[in-house]
Amino acid sequence: MELEVYHTQEVRDVILKFPCLAEGSDHWLGDGFYFWQDFEFSEVWGFQQKYFKKNESSQFCIFKSKLTFKQEEFIDTVFNEYDYYNYVNNIEKFAKIFQGKFGKKPTLEEFNDFIADTNPWENIKVIRFQDIAGSGSTLEVKGFFYKKRIQIRVNDPDVISNFEFIKNIVCK
Structure with missing residues (x-):
């Protein structure tokens, strides 16, 4: 399988040759390489998260990449009904165990x-999931969130290739 995806970062002194590993507890699916399936959401993310947060250059950049992996290394919670319900059930199973042990939601x-x-x-290299809709700035019908804002998390850098700079965006 192959996916063409987009990676957004703040502008740096040197153009990146590989995507940045996202680390920390605030990422939806833990540490990994995060991409957007659609260019327009990589741009929205740049304005929302890369420009307004500690970015002295008032710029961000977008890269395009190709992910190549086997079907069995992929969980698709967006378009595959079986994967979606299995994913939800496993998360809720963890949450119930946690609640039983600590008496609160994790x-x-x-x-x-x-x-x-x-x-x-452990054997999954790529997870596709739907992010929250956000502001709706990419929608042609105001207040109707008909587009899926899709992110891809990669935990094996070997599936990432053709990482190329597309453009800098200067925020005004």
């Missing part, structure tokens, strides 16, 4: 700690 950080500790997707 936070994203606690869920990501669980992912790091147990590696439930």
Whole structure:
């Protein structure tokens, strides 16, 4: 399988040759390489997250890349009904175990700690999931969120190739 995807970063002194590894408890699916399936959302993300957060240059850049992997190394929670329900069931199973043990719902950080500790997707290299809709700036019908804002998380850098700079965007 192959996917063409987009990676957004703040402008740096040297153009990146490879995507940046996202680390930390605030990422939806833990540490990994995060991409957007659609260019327009990589641009929206740049304005929302790369420009307004500690970016002195008032610029961000977008890269295009190709992901190549086998079907069995992929969880598609967006377009594959079986993968979606299996994914949801596993997350909710973890949440119920956590609630039974600690008497509260787990936070994203606690869920990501669980992912790091147990590696439930050990043989999975790519997960496609739907992000929250956001502001709706990419929609042609105001207030109707008909487009899926799709992210891809990669945990094996070997599936990433053809990482190329597309453009800098100067924020005004």
